[in-house]
Every structure is written in structure tokens, then in C-alpha cells.
Amino acid sequence: MSLLDYTATQLAEKIKNHEVSVLDAVNAVLEQIDSKEDTYNCYVTVDREGALKKAEEVQKKIDSGELTGPLAGVPVAIKDNMCTEGLLTTCSSKILGNFVPTYTSEAVINLEKAGAVIIGKTNMDEFAMGSTTETSAYGPTKNPRNPEHVPGGSSGGSAAAVAANECFYALGSDTGGSIRQPAGYCGVVGMKPTYSTVSRYGLIAYGSSLDQIGPLCKDVKDCATILETIASYDPKDSTSVKRDDTDFTSALVDDVKGMKIGIPRDYLGEGLDSEVKDAILKAADVLKSKGAIVEEFDLGLVEYAIPAYYTIAAAEASSNLERFDGIKYGYRTEEYTDLHNMYKKTRSEGFGPEVKRRIMLGSFVLSSGYYDAYYLKALRVKALIKKAFDDAFAKYDVILGPVAPTTAPKLGESLSDPIKMYLGDIYTISINLAGLPGICLPCGVDSKGLPIGLQLIGDCFKEKNIIQTAYAYEQARGDIIKEG
DSSP: OOGGGSOHHHHHHHHHTTSSOHHHHHHHHHHHHHHHHHHHOOEEEEOHHHHHHHHHHHHHHHHTTSOOSTTTTOEEEEETTBOBTTBOOOTTOGGGTTOOOSSOOHHHHHHHHTTOEEEEEEOOSGGGOOSSSOSOTTOOOOBTTBTTBOOOSSSHHHHHHHHTTSSSEEEEEESSSTTHHHHHHHTOEEEEOOTTSSOOTTBOOSSTTTOEEEEEESSHHHHHHHHHHHOOOOTTSTTOOOOSOOOGGGGOOSOOTTOEEEEEGGGGSTTOOHHHHHHHHHHHHHHHHTTOEEEEEOOOOHHHHHHHHHHHHHHHHHHHGGGOSSSSSSOOOSOOSSHHHHHHHHHHHHSOHHHHHHHHHHHHHTSTTTIIIIIIHHHHHHHHHHHHHHHHHTTOSEEEEESSSSSOOBTTTTTTOHHHHHHTTTTTHHHHHTTOOEEEEEEEEOTTSOEEEEEEEEOTTOHHHHHHHHHHHHHHHOOOOOOO
16 A cells, blocks of 8 residues: 555554654655646645655654644645645635735644644635636646546645645635535545634635635545544634534444435436436435435425525625735736726736626625615525525434536536536535535546545534444445546
């Protein structure tokens, strides 16, 4: 077994037992990046010097017994919308192409305290706006399972880096499925925790009421371990919640006997690829064979989720991106006649087409005369979607379904039709609107050899239910995906 094939927790155990050094692990990752990065384009920035220096520091702390945690010494990649002090943070946008933060995201600080070694910052859709990682100013990331296909997005760089063994795990952010969908496309495990579980301090916001940081990794054990490490109450984040049940690794139990699992009929209807549907139902049968009670039910309101989500997300984006004006930080146009012209030219040159599209949509739905008709109506739909999930979780412990209607599309297919790209989020965005936790893990491959993702959804603050279900399924499933 190659060093790069270890999961994060397996590697940490090897380092702890002095079978492998932190420097060995970092060098192995850097060599993999050197050999694969030209093909996959997972990173915007690789901090080679910083990672090697950090490896030595962490090794000393492990040797002295100061660091004993389950992630100590393990190399990690960070999505490029999380601030890292002294390290370029671009959101894959020209407008932040020279931005070096003076502080670090709370989630990243928690990893550093646990002894993580940051390898670099991963590519993403510009300002997390996209589902394919093709809107990046630094070029598209390619899917390691098949480089002719997209890795998903917006955390495509993080998912692809894990799939290509260019890191042992990564952090992503999820506004409408941006962790779970690329996890599904790349055949890795990704999780969005309940909104407010992980601090958003230092995360450059897209949709503040929807964004949440989470892990992308190789298996469910890693997922629970990483989430346990990054989850914390943070007074710097006004939406952060104090929780005393963040011992997520306690849910790594291979037992679903008596657990009630619901499959929304709405998720199995028109638009779902037949191979994806078959794989999802087969996964449900596996859980049923292990003693779970599995049944279909009507969730409702699914068709309204996409317009509600894109109205709310675009409105919040237009507000959040107002600060990028060429004055305080980031890119500024070289030639301008006056202040207003400088604003206009800076933003026109600095933002890409998808970001401009969403800013314009958001400004429109917030404008006088349309605020009630669109934005307030979308907020009411959001509340109805939350109630539909509340009703479902009165009967079920876990909701099971696909993470996307198809496997990863080919590069270039989605960009030509933005509406089609938006519709690809149909199974993920409701979870963000309702603030719920969701996990995606591989459940098969299609006839083209592309991974199929299984999504498990839990009630608010019930991450342990979905972790336990995912772990039990993973144990029964065994290995199904290898690097393409």
C-alpha cells in the first residue's frame, strides 16, 4: 500500500507510531502534485516552503508528546475562499488575485491546533458561484476519475485533490451543495454540517445564511474526525452555536438496525439518470439488509427549491460582493477618469461572467418594486421547505437520495447553459435552505466508470445519525472506486 493511499487517520496513526515522518508525508504529497497538477489543476497556490517548515515544527511537537490528536502531522488542502494569514487567498477571482490576508479562518486555526500541515489553497468556482469549477479565473479543475469531465463545484479543487491523492483531506464550503456534489462526482466523501456548527469567521462569504465549511476526505471515519476537529463555538461568528455533542467519532458504529430511512419519491422522478437511480436504490437495499426500515414518501416543494435558493443566494451575493471595489484591497483597474469610473471598470474587469450574472440577479430581486415579489416570496418558500423537512424528520431518522441527477458532465457542457447547471443542484440546495446536515459518499460507478454519489440527510444537529448510517453502508459496500 502506497503512503498516499492511507486515509488521514491511518496516516496520523503511522506518524504517531514513528513508522512514517511528517516530512515523508509532505514530500509524498508535493511529489504527487508535481506529477499530476498539470493535468488536474487542483490548486491555485501550493505553499511548498511553508509546508516543509511546518512539517518539521509539527514533528517536534509529536515527538515531545505535545500533539497526540488523530490528525497530527497530516497534510491538508484548504479551499481558496478561507483566509490564511500570509498566504494568497483569491476565491479563484481576478479581483482578489493579489490578496494576502492578515488573519486566518477559525476552522483552519482549529486544524492547525490539531497539528495539520497546510499544503496549499485549492481551485474553485469564482467566489463559489458554480457547480463545475470551470468559472475559476485560474482555469478549470479536471476530474481525476476522467479528466475529460468536471469535478463538480464549487469545491471541485478540494474534491479533486483528495481523489488524485494530492492531499490526504481538504476543507470545502457548501452554499447549495458545493461540498457534497463534487464529492459525488469525484468519488470521495464530503459533508456539510448543520448551519452554525463550524465557524464561518474568515470564510469569504457568498450567501451568508447558507454557507457552511465542511470536510472532503477518503472515508467516513476521516469525515467524522475532521468535523470533530473543526466544529467549535466562535464568538467572532454571530451565527455560531454552542454545542456539547460534537463527539462525532462516537457515531462510527456499524449498526442501522431499526433506523427509519425515508426516500423522497420526488427525488426519484423525471430527470434522474437511470444508472444513478439504480445505484441509489441498491444502496438503500444494502441498508435494509442490515436491519434499517426503508420506505418512500412524498417530501413536496422540491420544484420550488431552485428558484428560492438562487433568489436568496444571489441577493446575499450582491450584498456581500459590494465590498470589492478596488479601494481597500484586491485588484484595481489601471486606467480610470474618476472614482465612479474606477469602481465600474474595476468590477467589470475583476469579476467573471457567472459572478456578474448573480450580482445583477441579486440586485434586481432586492430592488424597489421587486423585493416583495421575489426576495420575500423566496424567504417564505424557504420557511415552507424547512417545515416539510421537519414533518419528514418526525417520521424518519435519515433521508436518503442521490446527490446529483447524473454523474459528472463533460467539461464545457454546463457553461453553455447556466440554467441547466443550476438545475443540477436540485437534490442538494434544499438542505442549505433548511440548515440541515448532509453527507455524500460513493455508492457505485456508471457505465462510463464515473462515480455515483449517495446523499444522506439528517435533521438539525443530528450529524451522528447520518455518520452512523454512512459508516454502516460503507462497511457493507467495501471498496468500489479507484483512481482513473
